[in-house]
Amino acid sequence: MSLTRRQVTAAMIAAVPLALSGIGTAQASQRRRTLYIAGDSTAAQKYADAAPETGWGMALPFFLHRxxxxxxxxxxxxxxxxxVDEGRLDVIxxxxxxxxxxxxxxAHNDEKKDDPTRYTEPWSTYQDYLRLYVEGARARGARPVLATAVERRRFDAGGNAVPTHGDYxxxxxALAQEERVSLLDLQALSLALWQELGVEGTKTYFNWTATEQDNTHFNPPGAIAxxxxxxRELVRTRVLAARDVCRLDDEIPESWITWPQAITA
Structure with a gap:
């Protein structure tokens, strides 16, 4: 059964912690900032049935102060x-x-031309939808930050890491420059990292198991990387101060990644 946008929005708003939804004006200046992530499976929380697949958003808190x-x-x-159509931006x-x-x-799923529920065209509808996030955040006094899509694991015959996201x-x-939004260029940075690691080295960062060879999603080392x-880019672009981050040069134990049981209705 598919849910309507209103049903999804209502259900997810109901799940927002009271600590966030109930903050008054007098307390707002003293409250902790929160970093929200809007994205796809490469960043998402994974659950026990998906382990060892790991979204990079699961590892980001290890590098930020409490x-x-x-x-x-x-x-x-x-x-x-x-x-947006499912009401998930509304919840944020x-x-x-x-x-x-x-x-x-x-970008990963915006590229799916055979699926009209997800496809966007890079230089028109993709930018139009991204503006909804940017404008929505700014209208509420929050700061939007754009991040180009992290690259897939793909190499040519010469062992060169190959970009896979087209014009996205x-x-x-271009949108970040036009709207004066901070940009984390994860596509360029991850492509350079995959090139450094090479064909074999990258296998230890992606969800390669005995039964699966996944060149899109990460395992714990990949998500941590x-x-x-x-x-690092949040600091370099001055979105965050150096005091906001930690462990940038430390080894993060894979055991810090955990996969909770999926929440069922």
């Missing part, structure tokens, strides 16, 4: 369009507060 919590709304299979905008951050990463990264870069890129 007074900057992460609220990860990324969901498998969503594009910039379907995330109902909870987000002045001073918060909204980190936006989409360029379209986001990408989250580290995100944290």
């Amino acid at each position: 007074d900057l919590p992460v609220s990860n709304h990324a969901v498998n299979g969503r594009s910039s369009k379907s995330f 905008l109902a909870a987000i507060q002045p001073g918060d951050l909204l980190l936006i990463q989409f 990264p360029a379209a986001m870069r 990408v989250a580290r890129l995100v944290a």
